[in-house]
Amino acid sequence: MKIRKGLISDIQGVIAQSRERAIRSVDTERVLMYWHIGKIIFEEEQQGEDRAAYGTFLIQSLAEQLQPQFGSGFSKRQLYWYVQFYRTFPNVSALRTHFNWTHYKTLIGIENKEKREFYKAEAAKNNWSARQLERQVNSQLFERLLLSNDVKAVLQVAREEKRPTDAKEIIKDPMVLEFLGLKREAAYYEKDLENALITHLYDFILELGNGFSFVARQKRIHLEGDDFFVDLVFYNRLLQCFVLIEIKTDKLTHQDLGQLQMYVNYFDRFEKQGYENPTIGILLCADKNDAVVKISLPENNKSIIASKYQLYLPSEQQLIEEVKKEIEKLDHPKPTE
Template sequence: MATSIQQNIHTFLDDIRRIIDAARTNAVRSVEFCRVQMYWQMGQRILEEEQQGKDRADYGSYLIKNLAKQLQPEYGSGFSVRQLERCRQFYRLYPIASALRSQLNWTQYKMLITISDPNKREYYELETVNNCWTSREMERQINSQLYERMLLSNDKEAVLAVARKERIPQSPLEIIKDPMYLEFLGLERKPAYYEKDLESAIITHLQHFLLELGQGFTFVARQKRILLEDDEFFADLVFYNRLLRCFVVVELKTGKLTHQDLGQLQMYVNYYDRMEKLPEENSTIGILLCTSKNDTAVRMALPKDNKTILASEYQLYLPTQAQLIDEVKSVWKMINKPSNSTEEEKEEKA
């Protein structure tokens, strides 16, 4: 009897805590959205006033500087020239109030308005809402070039269609990235790591790893024991992807990929297909995470029509600013390259 009373008290207390936490969360969201609306309305008013003096080229700059001079002593540093310029840009990019998303805060909108490419901006806006990213998570995905990495193996329309929820991913290439950035593991800069150290770090930071893997992943097993007659094998990590409706086996390698690694992963994939997969589920996917790979060797080691074994490089540290610029240039050069060689290309080669 006493135990039952105690359980009721605990249940009651948990319910009250949930009510309080939900109210606090909603209050924060409400304040954030009011803040977003405030900056949007300020941007609208600034732009309207600025356009009245459009015959003077320097009127906009004068207007904002004078406004900041008046507002800062009264309302604080949150109304600086830089902030007021952001408000104006914010309204320019989102001229319709209904386009604002209550799930996004001002910090996230500040990051979005710095992105000049409208498709790229829309992608991060949608993915932030779809995945409930925090400001920090959104910043990380932008800094790690998530959009550009997705474009390496997908066309722009397909990437945006998935983000808009207009279609469900049909191929692992639409979800899985190459390369993957694992800087969140916090591993020290060393010339070499043991695979068990890498695996332990991933398990410790599983939530971040799932975010880097992509949409729809859930954790299934670590060091999954596979017994084949008298021989034991252990698959490093096993996940399930609810969008692709299949198991995903991940093998970790701290060195360059070899054809033996691919053979081992293929065996694990075959095992899951034949022993674990349900008839209505899709074929198992295998991902081999390595520090480097020979793409030609990978293609030669796998069947021509391979769609289930993927090799993806990982990097333990985010790229530097110079590396980011070089990577963005190479990605866009690849995307915008015509299918047939132009006369200019032929001349360059000559």
């Protein structure tokens, strides 16, 4: 006798799902336990006349008694984390059931409330793992989006209170591609970068932003005997449009912008459906001159975006300097000729 084909895989699927639910249940209970412990300690701290001194004494005393019995999860350092957890999220109903303790440790470490709310909303909406959340914080996603948006707009899109209507609301400049593992000093061709992006497609889509799905690589465009190839084609369901990406491993030129504009025009005329929005083109380049970009494109341009890429995580100071530059441009615009 033979067992039904696929029976083993069905059972394996049930086992995997049950184990995943069990792990999530344990993670949820652990998070709630830490929150309640933090609440108890915090409320006890408020009873002391010198709250800071009493709090230090209280945590030290609790650690000495709890750690030998329950292990390293109840060290002085960990108990401080639990108190900070309660202080940061005082409303237990606001906790996300699919966030584990590592998610919350990352969020607790973010002092700015608006920044923390942004990452909390994005992690929940996109179902980021704790590792993905940490990577997005380390790559300064919030600050990069602020380079072309204000805080209110960034938070509204993250919380799904507003649908993005402009590509700049979800597309970052610069893009951080440290996951490719390419050396910043090394020489490489555009094809090398394209191959690396395809190999790490999941990470690249995460870096691109919300709502992206992959459509094609080296999409052929045939125009009266001449063939052209678009490096990468994506579709964004939030913007409801095609997104074309051209890769340049050197400094962007106005010829590059013209070529991408041709590709965008082709998609708008021959690929786009009537209910879809105009196609967006992204020139992913190693360097760019913003003035060249601005002058090469129409004043009301919303279809072409030039975004620098970098092969390493930026420091917070680097992005602070970039934000300052953008603010200065707004406050002191250059006079027109």
